[in-house]
Amino acid sequence: MVGKNSLKLYLVVSLGLGLVLTGCTRTPLYIDKGFLEKPIDTVTLLPVVDIRKDKTAATINAETDVRKPIEKLFAKKGYAVRIADSFTDGAQPVPDAIVEMDVSELAKLGPTDSQNLFIFYLEDLSTSYVVMQKTSKIEASAMIVDKKNHRYLWKDKCVASVGKWGLISGLLPIQGLAVDQCLSTISRSIPKR
DSSP, rough: OOOOOHHHHHHHHHHHHHHHHHHHHHOOOEEEEEHSSSSSEEEEOOEEEOOOOOSSOOOOOOOIIIIIIHHHHHTTTTOEEEOOOSSSSSSSHHHHHTTTHHHHTTTTSOOOOOSEEEEEEEEEEEEEEEEEEEEEEEEEEEEEEEETHHHHHHHEEEEEEEEEEEEGGGOHHHHHHHHHHHHHHTTSSSOOO
16 A cells, blocks of 8 residues: 555656656747758747837847847757848838738748747736835747748747745846746757757
């Protein structure tokens, strides 16, 4: 007969192992079968598409807070990363127009000689401080578009919320923690090279 302590230990170890293993990878919303069979070499990071309804709820430096960390996450996975400074040559589309584009229109964005585009949509970002609790929430989605074949290779989404209690919570970089958690969540579903 199995004792109560042995059963508790088994449950704790099983739960802990399950949490560790699920933290390593996750299934994206969409992944092209060909992307799994033959991973790409280079990804071009387009500027962040900021489609937040209320941009005053939280300020963010899209370059240092989002694109640089994404570049590092791709490099850790073995991808070569190229940074695009604009969406197109000439007139720049507005974020609301980009979010409405289908895959064929998205494939026209970025440098003409790039093969695969990474597009990050910042959908919501807010930070609130209520009675000694500071909370930051982010919603974002991302995709990799194959420019040559006008198709999605990968899509995913994240919603992250980070909160801290106490007098010093107003001094903590909660928003940065929420953004980092979101980017980490998204990166876990991108296959390694």
